[in-house]
Amino acid sequence: MATIFRKIWDRHVVAERDDGTCLLYVDRHLIHEVTSPQAFEALRLAGRKVRRPLSLLAVPDHNVPTSPDRLEHIEDPDSRKQIETLRENARSAGITLFDIDDVRQGIVHIIGPENGLILPGITAVCGDSHTATLGAFGAIAFGIGTSEVEHVLATQAIWQKRPREMRIEVAGDLGFGVTAKDVILAVIAKIGAAGGTGYAIEFAGDGIRRMSMEGRMTVCNMTIEAGARFGLVAPDGTTLSYLEGRPAAPGGAQWESATADWRTLRSDASSRFDREETIDASRVDPQVTWGTSPEDALPVTGVVPDPSDHPDPAVRARRERALRYMDLAPGTRLTDIPVDKVFIGSCTNARIEDLRLAAGVARGRKVADGVTALVVPGSGLVKRQAEREGIDRIFTEAGFQWRLPGCSMCLGMNPDRLKPGERCASTSNRNFEGRQGPGGRTHLMSPMMAAAAAVTGRITDVREVLKG
Amino acid sequence: MIEKFIALKAVAIPLDRSNVDTDAIIPARFLKTIQRTGLGKGLFHAWRYDENGTEVPGFPLNRSACRKGKILVAGDNFGCGSSREHAVWALMDYGIRCVIAPSFSDIFYANGLKNGLLPVRLASREVRGLIALLESSPGSEIAVDLPAQTVTGPDGAAHPFDIGSFPKECLLKGLDEIALTIGHEQDIARYEREWKAKAPWLFLDL
Numbered sequence: 001m002a003t004i005f006r007k008i009w010d011r012h013v014v015a016e017r018d019d020g021t022c023l024l025y026v027d028r029h030l031i032h033e034v035t036s037p038q039a040f041e042a043l044r045l046a047g048r049k050v051r052r053p054l055s056l057l058a059v060p061d062h063n064v065p066t067s068p069d070r071l072e073h074i075e076d077p078d079s080r081k082q083i084e085t086l087r088e089n090a091r092s093a094g095i096t097l098f099d100i101d102d103v104r105q106g107i108v109h110i111i112g113p114e115n116g117l118i119l120p121g122i123t124a125v126c127g128d129s130h131t132a133t134l135g136a137f138g139a140i141a142f143g144i145g146t147s148e149v150e151h152v153l154a155t156q157a158i159w160q161k162r163p164r165e166m167r168i169e170v171a172g173d174l175g176f177g178v179t180a181k182d183v184i185l186a187v188i189a190k191i192g193a194a195g196g197t198g199y200a201i202e203f204a205g206d207g208i209r210r211m212s213m214e215g216r217m218t219v220c221n222m223t224i225e226a227g228a229r230f231g232l233v234a235p236d237g238t239t240l241s242y243l244e245g246r247p248a249a250p251g252g253a254q255w256e257s258a259t260a261d262w263r264t265l266r267s268d269a270s271s272r273f274d275r276e277e278t279i280d281a282s283r284v285d286p287q288v289t290w291g292t293s294p295e296d297a298l299p300v301t302g303v304v305p306d307p308s309d310h311p312d313p314a315v316r317a318r319r320e321r322a323l324r325y326m327d328l329a330p331g332t333r334l335t336d337i338p339v340d341k342v343f344i345g346s347c348t349n350a351r352i353e354d355l356r357l358a359a360g361v362a363r364g365r366k367v368a369d370g371v372t373a374l375v376v377p378g379s380g381l382v383k384r385q386a387e388r389e390g391i392d393r394i395f396t397e398a399g400f401q402w403r404l405p406g407c408s409m410c411l412g413m414n415p416d417r418l419k420p421g422e423r424c425a426s427t428s429n430r431n432f433e434g435r436q437g438p439g440g441r442t443h444l445m446s447p448m449m450a451a452a453a454a455v456t457g458r459i460t461d462v463r464e465v466l467k468g
Numbered sequence: 469m470i471e472k473f474i475a476l477k478a479v480a481i482p483l484d485r486s487n488v489d490t491d492a493i494i495p496a497r498f499l500k501t502i503q504r505t506g507l508g509k510g511l512f513h514a515w516r517y518d519e520n521g522t523e524v525p526g527f528p529l530n531r532s533a534c535r536k537g538k539i540l541v542a543g544d545n546f547g548c549g550s551s552r553e554h555a556v557w558a559l560m561d562y563g564i565r566c567v568i569a570p571s572f573s574d575i576f577y578a579n580g581l582k583n584g585l586l587p588v589r590l591a592s593r594e595v596r597g598l599i600a601l602l603e604s605s606p607g608s609e610i611a612v613d614l615p616a617q618t619v620t621g622p623d624g625a626a627h628p629f630d631i632g633s634f635p636k637e638c639l640l641k642g643l644d645e646i647a648l649t650i651g652h653e654q655d656i657a658r659y660e661r662e663w664k665a666k667a668p669w670l671f672l673d674l
């Protein structure tokens with residue numbers, strides 16, 4: 001009578017303390033240049049070694065430039081230093097590195113799955129909160145801090161308390177112009193930015209079952225925006241067909257025994273959850289955020305809320321601050337908000353399916369005057385695939401910039417960022433103050449919605465554009 | 469290594485905001501370092517300074533009575549967002565050793581404990597009360613007693629708080645958690661042998 005989370009958890013317990021904290025074995029560990037240098041340094045100072053280097057994959061993503069000259073030249077000396085440090089740490093410990101000249105380089109949460117490193121039933125960690133993305137394969141995957149990165153490097157294990165469990169049923173089919181991003185934004189708006197704190201969330205229901213792996217990854221990616229460190233989906237036929245034949249996935253006889261095992265990884269019908277929520281996907285409209293927390297999402301048909309309508313003074317104060325920061329007045333129709341920049345990218349929405357959907361909107365249209373629009377594929381493999389399909393040309397002909405892979409304008413650690421006061425339609429996951437550059441204003445939405453904003457110059461209901 | 473935390477009596481800074489995220493605590497451009505030190509200058513940078521680098525007068529950390537503050541009292545969901553431990557390092561580099569809030573993000577909470585920055589959860593009502601006291605008499609002190617698990621406000625009222633027994637012990641002794649885990653090396657090696665036999669695909673290399 002166990003949940004899938006419980007089944008995977010129990011198989012990974014190496015030891016348990018009296019207070020119920022478990023030492024979990026870690027199957028896969030991914031690292032990037034920003035949160036790992038201090039871990040390697042501490043390891044060296046303590047005279048310790050990386051215990052199982054081949055369980056790791058290293059990639060520079062957060063501060064790599066996305067311009068074509070990046071192989072010859074990275075202007076920012078601090079970024080350069082972090083990338084070189086990652087390279088050196090990987091080399092001396094014997095860790096596989098997808099360097100910036102490798103076609104497999106890309107955002108850490110995108111390249112693991114792409115190469116078949118993330119399998120059902122495993123545990124995976126990374127010094128990055130969006131590691132929950134990988135739970136889409138039916139894995140326990142979670143973000144950790146740098147001290148924990150050091151701990152996993154040294155021991156291949158991590159101490160964790162079992163979280164509470166929530167099940168979110170996504171019932172019904174997604175409507176025209178509605179995608180996984182809209183579903184997860186609607187979920188976050190419903191349960192709140194801290195609604196999942198202390199929980200692992202299993203996503204289930206027809207809406208999830210019919211989603212592609214790309215869509216499921218988008219959903220799990222943003223569970224952290226609802227406060228939950230873990231999001232997961234039970235593996236099924238979609239998972240298996242995605243994995244089969246990928247470089248690190250098992251083949252031959254091992255594939256047979258692996259898939260037999262994976263079929264057992266699902267929550268038993270009678271399992272009990274600490275909390276259950278249902279969302280009717282057929283009633284979800286394309287979503288847009290108006291404020292500075294991912295919970296500030298509304299249907300695109302809505303208006304900017306009036307903070308004084310909320311009964312809780314703390315929420316009122318937060319919303320008033322958000323409106324001041326976003327320079328928006330209550331009652332403004334969301335579709336009357338103009339944008340300066342459009343960013344299609346990030347670990348939430350830079351997989352091939354995302355680019356296909358956005359290109360479907362951009363095809364035969366032009367980026368509006370005065371708008372700068374960037375498309376940043378999530379990895380070199382996504383970029384190559386898109387170029388094979390001619391997606392790059394659809395974008396460039398419409399006036400979008402076609403960049404090299406990386407985190408880019410999701411967090412503005414590289415040269416791609418907003419200027420103070422600029423407003424951006426973004427497919428990333430965080431609309432915090434200054435997230436895309438100091439003083440920048442972010443509206444989160446799906447890739448189709450972002451493409452629609454690019455061609456009209458304002459937040460737009462993509463369904464109107466497509467009906468045309 | 470965890471820095472020891474036993475007890476602290478210090479000026480407390482009220483930060484009456486909820487959802488204080490890690491990008492607000494330490495903006496991304498300050499993360500381009502390979503060290504843990506020196507991050508204090510970036511702490512709350514966009515809130516502490518205006519575009520010209522001048523201090524924003526009303527911001528709590530900039531009030532003269534709060535300059536020596538070592539305790540921060542804030543709203544719900546403190547530290548939400550990214551896993552960046554830099555948020556904890558920035559607070560500690562600035563001098564903060566304890567954050568009191570009604571709730572924390574899970575990752576920030578864990579990161580705090582790993583470094584010796586004590587996150588204390590109190591009920592919303594209690595936190596609101598403390599913030600009101602600190603706002604009305606800026607520069608007042610709060611006392612935090614980890615062995616007794618209490619926070620004592622400027623008015624002398626004591627508020628008990630919960631903390632796990634193991635993190636508490638780690639903080640009190642300043643333990644090296646990795647050394648403790650290495651003590652389980654035999655269990656870890658046994659686990660690997662067992663699963664290599666049962667599910668060899670878990671150990672495939674790229």
Ligand code: SF4
Nearest residue numbers: 130346347407410411
């Ligand atoms: S794309 Fe954005 S959210 Fe994702 S890993 Fe990079 S910086 Fe983090």
